[in-house]
Amino acid sequence: MGAPWNQRAARRARRLERLAPLTRGREIAAADMVAALEAAIEPGDRVCLEGNNQKQADFLAESLADCSPERLHDLHMVQSVLALPSHIDVFERGIANRLDFSFSGPQANRLARLVQERRIAIGAIHTYLELFGRYFVDLTPDVCLIAAQAADADGNLYLGPNTEDTPAIVEATAFRHGIVVAQVNEKLARLPRVDIPADWTDAFVVAPRPNYIEPLFTRDPSLITEIQVLMAMMAIKGIYAEYGVQRLNHGIGFDTAAIELLLPTYAESLGLRGRICKHWALNPHPTLIPAIEAGFVESVHSFGSEVGMENYVAARSDVFFTGRDGSMRSNRAFCQTAGLYACDMFIGSTLQIDLAGNSSTATLGRIAGFGGAPNMGSDARGRRHASPAWLRAGRERAGDGIATRGQKLVVQTVETFREHMAPAFVERLDAWQLMEDMGMDLPPIMIHGDDVTHIVTEEGIANLLLCRSAAEREQAIRGVAGYTPVGRARDARMVENLRDRGVIRRPDDIGIDKRDATRDLLAARSIKDLVRASGGLYDPPRRFRNW
Amino acid sequence: MERFTLSLPSVPCTRADAAAALCGVVSSGNLEILVGRGGAADRCDIEVNTSAHGFRDTWEAVLTDAVARHAAGGLALAINDAGATPAVVSLRLDQALEALEDRA
Numbered sequence: 001m002g003a004p005w006n007q008r009a010a011r012r013a014r015r016l017e018r019l020a021p022l023t024r025g026r027e028i029a030a031a032d033m034v035a036a037l038e039a040a041i042e043p044g045d046r047v048c049l050e051g052n053n054q055k056q057a058d059f060l061a062e063s064l065a066d067c068s069p070e071r072l073h074d075l076h077m078v079q080s081v082l083a084l085p086s087h088i089d090v091f092e093r094g095i096a097n098r099l100d101f102s103f104s105g106p107q108a109n110r111l112a113r114l115v116q117e118r119r120i121a122i123g124a125i126h127t128y129l130e131l132f133g134r135y136f137v138d139l140t141p142d143v144c145l146i147a148a149q150a151a152d153a154d155g156n157l158y159l160g161p162n163t164e165d166t167p168a169i170v171e172a173t174a175f176r177h178g179i180v181v182a183q184v185n186e187k188l189a190r191l192p193r194v195d196i197p198a199d200w201t202d203a204f205v206v207a208p209r210p211n212y213i214e215p216l217f218t219r220d221p222s223l224i225t226e227i228q229v230l231m232a233m234m235a236i237k238g239i240y241a242e243y244g245v246q247r248l249n250h251g252i253g254f255d256t257a258a259i260e261l262l263l264p265t266y267a268e269s270l271g272l273r274g275r276i277c278k279h280w281a282l283n284p285h286p287t288l289i290p291a292i293e294a295g296f297v298e299s300v301h302s303f304g305s306e307v308g309m310e311n312y313v314a315a316r317s318d319v320f321f322t323g324r325d326g327s328m329r330s331n332r333a334f335c336q337t338a339g340l341y342a343c344d345m346f347i348g349s350t351l352q353i354d355l356a357g358n359s360s361t362a363t364l365g366r367i368a369g370f371g372g373a374p375n376m377g378s379d380a381r382g383r384r385h386a387s388p389a390w391l392r393a394g395r396e397r398a399g400d401g402i403a404t405r406g407q408k409l410v411v412q413t414v415e416t417f418r419e420h421m422a423p424a425f426v427e428r429l430d431a432w433q434l435m436e437d438m439g440m441d442l443p444p445i446m447i448h449g450d451d452v453t454h455i456v457t458e459e460g461i462a463n464l465l466l467c468r469s470a471a472e473r474e475q476a477i478r479g480v481a482g483y484t485p486v487g488r489a490r491d492a493r494m495v496e497n498l499r500d501r502g503v504i505r506r507p508d509d510i511g512i513d514k515r516d517a518t519r520d521l522l523a524a525r526s527i528k529d530l531v532r533a534s535g536g537l538y539d540p541p542r543r544f545r546n547w
Numbered sequence: 548m549e550r551f552t553l554s555l556p557s558v559p560c561t562r563a564d565a566a567a568a569l570c571g572v573v574s575s576g577n578l579e580i581l582v583g584r585g586g587a588a589d590r591c592d593i594e595v596n597t598s599a600h601g602f603r604d605t606w607e608a609v610l611t612d613a614v615a616r617h618a619a620g621g622l623a624l625a626i627n628d629a630g631a632t633p634a635v636v637s638l639r640l641d642q643a644l645e646a647l648e649d650r651a
Contacts, residue, residue, distance in 0.1 A: 227634045417632040421599050458634040483608050483633040515642055 008177035015040050015179055019203060026155035026198070027187070028205045033063040036203070038071045040179050041143050047096070048141035048173065051081040052164040052332070053103070053371065054214050054304045057147035058084055059183045059207035064145065065089035076100075078139050080128055080165050080332075081371070082107045083214065091120045100139055101369060102126050108366035115367060115438050125367070125444060127375040129336040132165070135172035144173040144180055147211040148204070150191055151184040155198035158191040161305030161313065161328035162213060166196065168333040174200040185210040192325035215307040215541045217283045219257035222526045227415055227458050230507065230517035232258035235347065235413060236267050238461045238510045239454055240276045243389040243409060247279040249339045249376045251348020255413045257287040259347070264294035264523040281339040281376075284309040284320065284328070286540065290523035290533045292319055301338055302330040303372065308544075312537035332372075339376040344389040346376040347411040350446060351418065352426050355474045355486065357449030357464055359412055360431040367438060370446060377447040379408045393453060396465040407465065410447060413456040416482030423484035424457075425477065449473075455480055459487070460506045467503060479504045550596050551603055555611055557591040559620035562647055578631035580643050585623035597628040609633045610640075617644035 018039040022028055028036045037060075041047060049064065050057040064072075065086045075096035082088060082104040090096045091114055100123040104111050114120040126134070135141065146169055149160030159166055174180050182196075182204040236259060239245070250256040263277060278298045282288065284306045291297055300320050305313070305328050313320045313328045321329050339346065350359040361368060383390075383406070390406030397407050414424040431443035455462045457480045467473040472494075479495035481487030498504045507514050524530045527544045585592040591614040595606055613619075617640075624643075628636070 225635070226638060227632070230638070415632060415634050417634065419630070419632075421602055421605075421632070458638070483605050488608060514638060515645060517638070 012177040012179065016202065023203055025153055026203050028203050030205055030208050033205055034066050037064055038067050040181065041072055041075070043072060044074045045142040046076040046078055046139065048144040048169050049077060049079045049087065050144065050146040050165060050169060051079045051083050051087055052304060053081055054216055055147050055162040055164050056084055056212040057145050057183050058086065058212045059205070060145035060181065061086040064095065065093060067095055069094040078135070078141060080131060082111060088114065097121060098123060100124055100126065100131065102128050102131050103369040103371040105368050108368040112365055112367045112438065125369045127370050128332055128372045129340065129375045132168045132333050135168060140176045140178070141169070141173045142178050144169050144178060146170060146180065146182045148182045148184045148196065150186045150188045151182060151204040152188055152191050155201045155204060156191055156194045157182055157184070157196040157201060158193060159195040161310050161330060163195060163330045164304040164332045167331060170196050170200050183207040183211060192327060193323045213307055217252060217285050217306045218540065218544055219254055219287055220527050220544060221257070221261055221287060221522055221524045221529065224254050224258045224261070224519065224522060226517050226519060228255050228258040229262070229519060229521055230458055230514060231255060231413055231456050232262045233266055233512050233517060234461055234507060234510060235259055235411065235456050236262060237270060237512060238505055239409065239411060241270060241272055243392055245276050245345045245389050245409065246387070247343045248277065248345040248347070249281045249343050251373065253349040255349045256347055257285070260285060260287040260291055261522040261524055263291035263296045265521050268294065281335050281343050284313050286530045286538055287524070289530050289538060292316060293533055301335050302328070303332040303335040304330045307541050308539045311539060312534045315537050336372055336375050339372070340380045341383055344387050345409040345411065347413055348373060348377060349414055350412055351424065352429050353412060353414065353424060353455065353477065354426055354429050355477055357452040357455065357473065357477060358429060358445050359447045359452065360429045360445050362429070362431040362434045362444045364430050364433055373446050377410045378451045379410065393465060399468065407453065409453050410451050411454040411456060412447065412452055416457050416459065416484050416487060423486065425481035425484045425486035427486060457482060460504050463503050466501065472498065472503070476503050548596060548598060549600050553593045553607060553610060554590045555593065555614050556589060557614040557619040559588040560618045560622050560647060577629045578635055578639055579627040580639055581625040582643055583623045585621055588621045591619040592623045593626065595626045595628065598630050605633060609636050613637060613640040618648055619644055
């Protein structure tokens with residue numbers, strides 16, 4: 001062990017030695033958790049705290065925040081999501097001061113304040129896949145604090161339906177001589193299945209309460225508007241059907257929930273079952289239930305699970321990925337890879353789009369980050385396999401030139417005004433101001449204009465693949481920007497010309513009568529309808545129940 | 548609340564006399580449009596009550612286009628808005644005015 005080539009293993013052995021008095025077998029008592037973290041972690045360590053999109057190692061996060069800043073300080077946190085107050089407490093209490101992450105939605109305000117007070121130094125804001133990549137290159141954790149459903153006495157872990165980031169985190173940490181500590185909801189004599197083998201883990205604690213999981217992908221159909229129905233009709237008839245999109249990912253909002261709920265009704269009436277939407281990289285959205293039941297969907301691979309969908313997923317094992325035990329297996333790293341390389345379309349909403357088609361969800365005073373959208377919503381230039389949708393998009397982009405590659409369809413769907421009359425189309429993204437305020441290298445753009453292929457609004461569809469100049473692109477965007485200042489500043493003649501060429505298509509041009517856009521088209525109009533469509537298998541969280 | 552009235556040019560509606568009886572009210576959660584008989588046959592009189600301040604020119608643009616798309620002359624529209632977007636306003640107006648045209 002004295003050789004200079006195995007210092008990391010020696011360092012790991014020292015940490016485990018300090019931890020040993022606090023463990024019984026592999027188990028740490030919840031009451032000893034703060035002391036255990038102070039023993040296992042050293043000042044200056046790079047620590048990965050498992051904060052996912054949904055599943056949170058919340059007990060370990062609170063325990064870390066309760067550690068003494070005299071014992072633990074200058075930590076460098078690497079984590080996907082800052083979702084909980086304790087994730088920020090770690091910085092406010094002087095335990096950590098550096099951060100590399102992906103998404104911080106719920107804590108975006110506090111994070112921005114700490115950056116402005118110079119109490120936190122952000123290395124970079126990543127996409128999920130990018131951050132996972134760096135776990136194996138220059139951001140490998142010294143210690144990771146993860147969340148699992150159950151452990152056995154040996155330290156094998158069962159992750160349950162919400163696998164999410166855990167395998168990527170543990171693999172990077174365990175195989176570079178880091179320390180892997182898990183919080184579990186229960187200790188079992190025999191696990192339903194082993195997701196993380198015991199010799200990749202060092203210790204576990206049975207947390208005082210089950211880990212927090214956010215039902216992030218549940219959209220109540222009763223809140224879907226007729227405008228969203230209209231835009232969903234346009235997307236289905238004007239894009240899904242035209243390109244024959246078989247493999248895709250949907251964003252998280254009501255716009256795409258409307259599309260999911262129109263598949264068994266409107267898309268069915270257009271004869272599209274079996275022709276579109278067969279394979280998905282998608283969390284188990286409750287609003288996808290009617291389309292699954294109608295036979296639209298062949299397969300769904302998921303980043304994580306969704307609260308209440310466990311029994312439905314287990315009962316539809318031909319569609320979802322499930323283990324031998326019957327329960328769901330998700331995996332964010334693989335699903336992001338699937339979204340990047342194996343899907344022909346991403347469609348999602350955003351807050352702001354500029355005249356070049358750059359889109360951003362950044363708003364002033366908040367550092368919200370990116371999550372997975374920039375990865376899903378970008379063309380994978382390394383892709384080589386062809387599909388009809390990909391080839392057609394590539395040919396449209398090439399125009400009269402020769403297409404040597406295809407193109408992923410990246411669709412932004414937005415109503416021209418958001419609530420409180422905030423325009424979705426702007427001359428200048430708030431992201432630029434945020435960059436200046438926060439001293440960032442680049443504006444936090446979610447999806448770059450040169451990756452966006454279509455913009456759908458209530459006014460029409462702009463096909464940016466067919467634009468031949470920056471000026472055309474600008475007018476194509478203005479031409480669907482409605483009554484926003486950007487839309488009203490359009491060159492009407494140029495917009496009509498773009499419409500004649502099919503670059504801009506109005507509902508009339510696609511054969512859609514706006515009067516048909518009613519909520520009656522939704523295959524489910526309430527959460528209760530979704531429960532009924534699932535045959536009672538979907539068990540919505542209490543907050544979504546109103547009966 | 549902001550309140551203003553507009554009188555915009557429009558093709559005469561052949562059913563203006565019966566408009567109120569035919570159409571009555573088109574409403575959803577955040578928007579209500581009442582259709583009634585107006586003044587001049589080639590104008591559409593519109594009264595807007597809106598919860599959003601400072602968007603009068605946006606309203607004017609939306610309404611000018613809407614009554615230019617349809618035969619709304621001789622009608623009076625009362626619009627009560629509780630936070631509807633221009634997209635919703637346009638869609639509702641189209642629904643209300645097309646319904647009148649269909650019956651003409």
